[in-house]
Amino acid sequence: MANSSLEQVFREEYGRIIATLIRISGSFDLAEEALQDAFIAAVSKWEAEGSPDNPGAWLTTVAHRKLLDALRRDKTRTDKQAELTYEANRLQPYVEPELFEDVVEYPDDRLRLIFTCCHPSLTREAQVALTLRTLGGLTTTEIAHAFLVPETTLAQRLVRAKQKIRLAGIPYDIPSLERLADRLAAVQAVIYLIFNEGYAASVGQSLIRNELCAEAIRLGRVLCELLPGEPENLGLLALMVLQDSRRDARVNDQGELVTLEEQDRSLWNAAEIEEGVNLVQKALRLRRVGSYQLQAAIAAVHAEAKIADETDWRQIVALYEELMRITASPIVALNHAAAVAMAEGCERGLALIDAVGAGGALQNYYLFHASRADLLRRLHRYDEAATAYEIALSLTTNHVEQQYIRRRLAARD
Amino acid sequence: MKYMLLIYHDEPSWDAITEADRQEVYLEYRKLREELTSRGQFITGSQLQPIATATSVRVRDGKELVTDGPFAETHEQLGGYFLVEAANLDEATAIAARIPSARTGTVEVRPLVETAAEATA
Secondary structure, three states, X not given: OOHHHHHHHHHHHHHHHHHHHHHHHOOHHHHHHXXXXXXXXXXXXXXXXXXXXXXXXXXXXXXXXXXXXXXXXXXXXXXXXXXXXXXXXXXXXXXXXXXXXXXXXXXXXXXXXXXXXXXXXXXXXXXXHHHHHHHOOOOHHHHHHHOOOOHHXXXXXXXXXXXXXXXXXXOOOOOOHHHHHHHHHHHHHHHHHHHHHHHOOOOOOOOOOHXXXXXXXHHHHHHHHHOOOOHHHHHHHHHHHHXXXXXXXXXXXXXXXXXXXXXXXXHOOXXXXXXXXXXXXXXXXXXXXXXXXXXXXXXXXXXXXXXXXXXXXXXXXXXXXXXHHHOOOHHHHHHHHHHHHHHHXXXXXXXXXXXXXXXXXXXXXXXXXXXXXXXXXXXXXXXHHHHHHHHHHHHXXXXXXXXXXXXXXXXXX | OEEEEEEEEOHHHHHHOOHHHHHHHHHHHHHHXXXXXXXXXXXXXXXXXXXXXXXXXEEEOOEEEEXXXXXXXXXXXXXXXXXXXXXXXXXXXXXXXXXXXXXXXXXXXXXXXXXXXXXXX
């Protein structure tokens, strides 16, 4: 078995196996060590004898054995080390599987894991790091690079998060029914944040960091698989897949940002669009509308227009109005105003944008000024447009976005 | 696990409510306490006298310094506490959410350091 496919297996199986090992040991650290040992064992054994029929189950069984060995070793040291006593006491009762068998069936514990990683008592940064590390199986180095933070900072963030889980007694469990909706929203927010970090990097040169987008989509699929009856899970996955479908068209050969209107739609990924549109329809049939579903529906309307001029702006305006009804966000109101400008004319759109801006909440938001500038430009009010573009330019740190605005300023058409 | 629930509230607004409202809040506290006691989760708890009664003690270079205060900059003051037994953080925060002052102030949930001897007991 080649190394690349071994890595692929490890990556795919990581979340599921670690989730089971954490349940059995009650410890993130012991679980990580056992899985690491199992991977090392797999490399030599599989290279010599070929990979087993079910690599995931093989790895889980071997890691489980390593874990039991480690726990026995720890138990003998228990008297001296308070911390290990604590860990041992956290062990949840479980039936020791028949480890004489080659392969044991394990239940899927990933749902417990994802709710623990996204527990509200952890900071959003810790939630993201822990989700990528455990459920996603990314290394500390990979996560640090993706988020452009020093590796030591990220490693420390993970250590602190795991420590808090242990010391504060964050349960390794699926939340109670009355808390499920809120907690699920936090999980969705973490996944979407990972996607957005990859899609529109807030700092740095590269606008799209593909690996993060791919990982977020993978996590979104896992969430749909685990809780298929939740329409917002489907909505979130649809939204990410539809946004991802435009990836190749969104930045040109020079690395410059291309607006939706100017994108070469032949570069859009047809398979992803089809999947996204199907997911939106499936979600909406469940008749519990939510913000991810509506945002995905808007993305689907864009995706279905072969050329920009064929965009059904009236439908988009209607969807934004529905979205405004359930989320009172000035950013949604801004997007609604921009859609109105396309459906009913720039004058009307600009009036709405200025009304949103009057609240003051968007004064430091670069897209507010960029959207205003765009409408002023279309209305041939070039001096006002230039002023708005200048403000927008001062508010973004993203190199690609800055370049886009500079081009607009230079063009003056 | 044992959790300390530290109850922070805005003293002036607590002082400003009517006596009837105050009695209603006390009743709610009593009910919660009784319920936790019946489930074996209540360890101890009390309301504290106002921050004006507080005294701070520091020992520096072997010298004892006793002063008035503290005068916290924050607008919420520690007004009481519950010490409870809960299976995990979710259970502890569920209790915290039922403390009447959580609706107007803040309840800080802190796990106690449990020593090995206690944990195995």
